[in-house]
Amino acid sequence: MFDGFSSHDVPVAGGTVHARAAGDGPPVLLLHGFPQTHAMWHAVAPVLAREFTVVAADLRGYGRSRTDDEDFTFRAMAAGQLELMRALGHDRFHVVGHDRGARTAHRMAFDAPGAVLSVALLDILPTLEVWRSMDAWLVQRYHHWAFLAQGGGLPQTLIGHDPGFYVRWTLQGISGTSVPFHPEALAAYEEAARDPAVVDAWCRDYRAAAGPxxxxxxxxxxxxxxxPALVLWGSLGTVGAREDPLELWRRHFPRVTGRALEAGHFLAEERPEEVCAALLAHLRPAAGRAGRHG
Structure with a gap:
């Protein structure tokens, strides 16, 4: 799925980050969500790599990234990705994130504003807003937020009984649609889920989101x-069903633009052409402004 992309396993504080890279031009970091890996960008990364240097990375503990650190806050996740990009020679770059990757991008922008040139956030609302609105309606759709945050090894044990089933059930449940996932991408997600260390990373991630x-x-x-900030969401999913994502994100990024796509949660796999078009329209002028101002 990533023909022509080089593979990297970069040491960072507390572990290593696995990434694929290709292209030439302004650097763009792509960050995936739960329960996926960098494979979710298989239809987007090659298109962006025609004009940009694209780095598609696995989050801390996800996919083929490894960690011996127990800090799974988005701050720690963002710090590891910053180390990755610097190791690859990119001190300033654009960040595109989906789901947990978008939350990592949000945190990175505030923790390292000098490094982040622009952000694109796919199908999320701010973490605080999600918890504030967690009622009977939302918990039916985001049940995994509370389930994965449980301690004592409960979610790890239950998922470990049949990791493939859990991944498939979760992907369809979160999507809100019947997503035709690429067979190789789905195989990558299932392979990652069969690694107990990856499942433990999922749980630590969600436990951190409910705490620190x-x-x-x-x-x-x-x-x-x-x-410059772009927000995209699926009109058939949960994110824009009750609140205006642009209004919420404008509180943090006053220059935000964006729109809904006719999709569920997994925009990059459901509507890759539209996602690519929206990202290019966002990245081209943002990259131009960054070039003019150094």
């Missing part, structure tokens, strides 16, 4: 960044 991540985000709740 909330305090970190509250500290920045009133902060604003004058940064």
């Amino acid at each position: 991540d909330l305090e970190i985000d509250r500290a920045d709740e009133e902060a604003r960044l004058d940064l």
Whole structure:
């Protein structure tokens, strides 16, 4: 799926980050979500690589990234990705994230504003807003937020009984549609889920989101960044069903633009052509402005 992309396993604080890279031009970091790997960008990365240097990475503990660190806050995830990009020679770059990767991109923008040239956030609302609106309607759609955050090895044990089933059931449940996942991508997600260390990373990620991540985000709740930002969401999914994503994200990124696509949660795999068009329209001028200002 990533013909022509080089493979990298880069040492970072607390482990290694696995990534694929290709292209020439302004650097763009692609970050995936749960329960996926960098394979989710298989239809998007090659298109962007025609004009940009594209790095598609696995998050901390996900996919083929490895960690011996117990810190799974989005701050720690973002720090590892920053180390990856610097190791590959990119001190300043654009970030595109989906799901957990978008939450990592959000945190990275605030923790390292000098490194992040622009952000694109796919199908998420701010983490604080999700928890604030967690009612009977939302918990039916985001049940995994509470399930994976349970301690004592409960989710790890239950998922370990049949990891492939859990991945397939979760992908369809979160999507809100019948997504035709690429067979190789789906195989990559199932392969990752069969690794107990990956499942443990999922759980630690969601446990952090229910704990320390909330305090970190509250500290920045009133902060604003004058940064080019794109927000895309699926009109058939959950994110825009009750609130306007642009209104919520404008509180953090005043220059945000974006729109809904006719899709569920997994935009890059359901509507790759539309996602590519929207990302290129966002990245080209953002890259031009960055070039003019150094």
